[in-house]
Amino acid sequence: MKPFGYVRAATVEEATDAYAHHPGAQYLGGGTNLVDLMKLGVAAPDTLVDIAALPLDTVEERPDGAVWIGATVRGSDLAAHPLVRGRWPVVSQAVLAGASGQLRNAATTGGNLLQRTRCPYFQDTSKPCNKRTPGSGCAALAASHRDHAVLGHSSHCIATHPSDLAVALAAVDATVELTGTAGSRSVPAAEFHRLPGDRPERDTVIEPGELVTGVLLPPHTAGLLSVYRKVRDRASYAFALASVAAVADVRDGTLRHVSLAFGGLAHRPWRARRAEAALRGTAPTASAVDQALDAELARARPLGDNAYKVPLAHAVAADALARLTAAPARED
Numbered sequence: 566m567k568p569f570g571y572v573r574a575a576t577v578e579e580a581t582d583a584y585a586h587h588p589g590a591q592y593l594g595g596g597t598n599l600v601d602l603m604k605l606g607v608a609a610p611d612t613l614v615d616i617a618a619l620p621l622d623t624v625e626e627r628p629d630g631a632v633w634i635g636a637t638v639r640g641s642d643l644a645a646h647p648l649v650r651g652r653w654p655v656v657s658q659a660v661l662a663g664a665s666g667q668l669r670n671a672a673t674t675g676g677n678l679l680q681r682t683r684c685p686y687f688q689d690t691s692k693p694c695n696k697r698t699p700g701s702g703c704a705a706l707a708a709s710h711r712d713h714a715v716l717g718h719s720s721h722c723i724a725t726h727p728s729d730l731a732v733a734l735a736a737v738d739a740t741v742e743l744t745g746t747a748g749s750r751s752v753p754a755a756e757f758h759r760l761p762g763d764r765p766e767r768d769t770v771i772e773p774g775e776l777v778t779g780v781l782l783p784p785h786t787a788g789l790l791s792v793y794r795k796v797r798d799r800a801s802y803a804f805a806l807a808s809v810a811a812v813a814d815v816r817d818g819t820l821r822h823v824s825l826a827f828g829g830l831a832h833r834p835w836r837a838r839r840a841e842a843a844l845r846g847t848a849p850t851a852s853a854v855d856q857a858l859d860a861e862l863a864r865a866r867p868l869g870d871n872a873y874k875v876p877l878a879h880a881v882a883a884d885a886l887a888r889l890t891a892a893p894a895r896e897d
């Protein structure tokens with residue numbers, strides 16, 4: 566591993582200043598992804614700016630019913646928090662569907678969103694990879710790509726984004742809060758991650774040096790029915806082949822609100838806006854759900870090894886919606 570400097574920041578300002586004053590710096594959360602990539606030679610920061618001690622480790626309720634989750638809240642604490650479990654169960658379920666108990670004890674909310682793809686060619690420095698080394702090519706295109714994207718991919722990169730939490734945050738209309746030396750801003754979680762286009766080295770819209778300070782769960786999805794369903798090769802400790810985060814509000818047999826985001830299918834959580842538009846205001850019968858999902862997944866462009874993902878995603882989303890719409894009706 567390449568030698569590197571280490572700075573432990575006590576405040577957000579100290580962290581962003583340290584990043585600005587140390588060329589080649591990278592933030593360190595729980596280190597469960599970044600340190601692995603450093604050992605593999607995929608990441609080689611000159612300085613690690615450790616943010617684990619920042620005062621961003623709380624979950625706080627806001628007066629309007631929103632809930633703020635600090636960027637250094639650990640996965641285990643996020644999943645177990647009563648406000649999150651009670652009002653946005655999909656978020657808690659998504660965190661618990663990922664990694665292992667030990668990893669969730671160490672991994673942070675911010676680090677989870679910024680984790681890199683699990684494409685095996687990205688992690689293998691002997692293989693060309695446009696995400697790791699822009700312009701070098703994409704080894705996955707000509708090799709096995711069973712786990713890769715079916716939606717939104719490009720000829721430059723066919724990787725998927727691995728975070729389960731990001732999928733749930735996209736479905737509940739969360740926002741990601743960022744702070745850099747130029748100021749602070751908020752980005753909708755559904756727009757935080759990018760499609761690869763011709764710049765696959767950029768996973769997100771974050772600018773160099775910007776720090777994720779927290780995530781805001783909005784009041785309008787609090788208390789709605791929600792569920793996270795994930796299909797993977799093993800029952801635990803495995804990334805999604807296809808997953809879905811579903812949020813619904815069914816009253817008098819009609820879907821007043823529905824939001825769906827897929828994981829495991831694209832370079833970012835895939836918010837299924839076509840399916841949502843088709844279903845909103847309708848009775849969620851099995852045939853209406855099938856038609857809406859068909860309309861969404863008609864956009865898929867499966868590759869040689871991964872056509873199975875399209876019917877799998879359809880099935881997992883239909884199952885999630887069936888579970889929600891079979892739940893006891895909500896009173897007005």
Ligand SMILES: Cc1cc2nc3c(=O)[nH]c(=O)nc-3n(C[C@H](O)[C@H](O)[C@H](O)COP(=O)(O)OP(=O)(O)OC[C@H]3O[C@@H](n4cnc5c(N)ncnc54)[C@H](O)[C@@H]3O)c2cc1C
Nearest residue numbers: 594595596597598599663664673675676677679728729777
């Ligand atoms: C065996 C294994 C199985 C796993 N399975 C799953 C799974 O099924 N589902 C899933 O979702 N995840 C899974 N994970 C990934 C795990 O969730 C991530 O490793 C973890 O969430 C990363 O968080 P961290 O705090 O350790 O990030 P770090 O490793 O510290 O950082 C990751 C990246 O984020 C950047 N970063 C960290 N915090 C911030 C911040 N606040 N602002 C800006 N940049 C920041 C770092 O610079 C780095 O680039 C698995 C990991 C392992 C090792």
Ligand code: SF4
Nearest residue numbers: 684694703722723724
């Ligand atoms: S799919 Fe993306 S991450 Fe994987 S080898 Fe190709 S460019 Fe790299």
